[in-house]
Amino acid sequence: MLSPRIAVVIVYTAAMCMNGLDSTIVNPALLTIARDFDAPVSAANTVEVAFLVSLAAALPVAGWLGDRFGTKRVFLGALALFTLASAACGLSQDLTALVLSRVVQGLAGGLLTPVGMTLLFRTYPPHERVKLSKVLIVPTALMPALGPPLGGLLTQHLSWHWLFFVNVPIGAAAVLLGLVGIREHVEGTEGRFDLTGFLLATPALGLLTYALGFGPSHGWTSPSIAVSGVLGLALLVAAVVHQLRAATPLLELKLLADKVYAVATGLALLTSAGLMGVLFVFPLLYQAVLGASALDAGLSVFPEALGLMLASQVVDRLLPRLGPRLLAAPALVLAAGVFAALAVPAVAESAWAVRGLMFLVGLVLGTAVLTIQIAGFADVAPPRMGQAMGLFTIVRTLGGALGIAAAAAVVGALGESGDAHGGAEAGPYQAAILVTAALVALGTLVALRMPREAPAPPPFDDEVPEHEAAESSA
Template sequence: MSSLLVRPRIRPRVAVVLVYTAAMCMNGLDSTIVNPALFTIAGDFGQPVSAANTVETAFLVALALALPVAGWLGDRFGTKRIFLTSLAAFTLASAVCGLAQNLATLVVARGVQGLAGGLLTPVGMTLLFRAFEPHERARLGKVLIVPTALMPALGPPLGGLLTEHLTWHWLFFVNVPIGTAAVLLGVFGLREHVEGSAGPFDRTGFLLVTPALGLLTYALGFGPSQGWGRPAVAISAVLGGMLLVAAVLHQLRSVQPLLRLRLFRDRAYGTASALAGVTAAGLMGVLFVFPLLYQAALGASALDAGLSVFPEAIGLMFASQVVDRLLPRIGPRRLVVPALLLAALVFAALALPGVAEHAWSVRALMFAIGLVLGTAVLTVQLAGFETLAPPDMGNAMGLFQIVRTLGGAAGIAVCAALVGGAGHGAGPVDPGPFRIAVWATAGLVALGALPALRLPKDPPQPPPFNDVQEGAGAQDPAPKVA
């Protein structure tokens, strides 16, 4: 009885869902909440806006740097330990960001946030997927969609509200109570899982992959705005590409690689990873370029343009309900292929002449994008890991996030290249280049229907009765305890 008073009894599955949701909401919110405050931050520190942009640069590049090692760290030291350590570091860095009295301190603390955030997503998803059998994961759509859709969409309006009515410091302080509570809940409620299969650390792979992702993230993120010919961007792109090629060759030859690229040979996982990159490119591209088209066609303000895409997040919330009901009945292939084709049509409709001039048409189409494409994205994310063995889960999550991150950055870069210098000169703005860029994203999404034909046809099935008896399908599957 006394032990119950010391250690609260928390169902492991409930703890996993609550801690994961809290951590990912913080991470998703922080990816966009700072953007509206950059002018204010620059003014407070007496710095130009270009210098304040390093706040976001540090976060994005650091996040990319952490992704390659997430799977190895989780397998080697335990998913609970790495997840909670990352969450604690993210929370502490948020407090330091809020207390920062100069730009240098803010940039360094923001970089720590990015490193911790890069570990949180793949390790957190590993925790979540290991707590549920494949046939049960359709229910996770409601859990996955909140931090990945709603929080990034709420970031800009919440950031503007806090900056205007309080101070920009509160953009970071809001994480402290949430993160502290999540860490405490995780300490008592999460089960440790040490896979025990992680071999010696692949130093060569680390020294190739990590700078490659960091340099490519920088180039793709800042090439469109600063110019691809700028020395820092051009060198980053070329050097990052060369390192990435060398990293791939090393990973394929290594006996114990940092990233198990051979996992892509698994039909379901390889297809899902490719689709993750394509859909991220299409979605991030259209969310980048359509607000520009909206302003070019209507002369709308930046705030109006930002709010015009918000219904997409609402559609994504409804998509979780669709996946929950349809995936167990019709299977991944029958759900994803029609969803991608329909999403491509909706994307294309956004760029039709006359559509952007009607606010409610835009809102309806944005809602449809969230609903239809969100259904495909969630299904791919759930179905891609169905056939993977437990020892591969951590590494697979890291690879999946890398592909999705690079796909989204590439989609934005392609759209920015198609737009070119439109809208920067004097006189009326020609919406033509913006429409072409939106149609390009529609083509990307439509092409995704071809690899989607390789997804499993049948819904995920419960494990055999004997496995259930042995604990494989138990309510709270018992992992290896460290």
């Protein structure tokens, strides 16, 4: 019989792969979707923004739901909804139906990430999480890298509908395995549901993500963007003030008093912004400047996935020896240098130079991302894990949206030109890549505040919590 610990890893990996993949797999197909529905490309971009906005809107309540109703129940329910929404996306007959299906998919995805990580981190104590690096790297960084090439391949050789259909068999199998193999854990909640916090934080994140997603294309001063950005920021400030004062807040911001967790959360914002920004802008450089196909553009970033796979092996061996600070800070310095090298004139014209640099992006940035994630949660107590994971995921998600928006804004401000068949100037795209490099470089200064020592095992190996011992023997 499959042990509950292994079942958690398998189901978590499958679910997070689906969620991570869907954040980037649609990008190479937006032009094709627009043509199929006889819509402008700017309208087709709603497909991606709708997913990100609804995902962000669901994040604030994820931790509370997992604690209140049980991590297994909420996680598998969200996974089932995500799978059904994926099928609905693939079956959509018009752009409106596709966008609405993506909204549902995003809401489910917003619950999946923090609740899934909570489930995993409650199952494995801190000293065992280093060994899980091979699992953690797949959904957090590997899948966004695989999204563009897989999206280009499916769109070019099948149809864009298969970008969503691929989730259905994986999701169904994962739900069935989770129902049989995962043990329920209900942490419980104290006090009443923080309705005020929910009504402030949820629209705040949704409006900010909307403004960041559409700002570069619609213009930051357009009424819808300006109102969304200002209102979202005001609601966010009000939400923060309320959360700090509430007796039982929806989001436990006081967790940031933990120095290591606070540093890890700040680094999550910067590294996510840099990674998602470069994964967004470099395929555009390939297509707009060199006239590459969607598949070629996707394949240009594929070697990053191979670097990430190697990074999981590096972290597994080096983190216990070097500690978080000596591993993360140099890795971020190297990552910033590699990002900047992608902006060097004529680099994009050399296929092998691009492949080599993308491999290094995956290796060095993946090493930093894994180190940050493992170290940041080492001292978080199991009862607070749901809240900590929810807050961490919110910050990381906003970081990704900020990175994409920053890259798109630079391209637009410096004069995007040309068409999908090539002929555009490389300068704006190269400048946008340099911005992503600056974001990663800024993370180096933050990483210097990480602890020197790696998470230590408990004093005696046989001192395992009673519920973990019971699961291990099952």
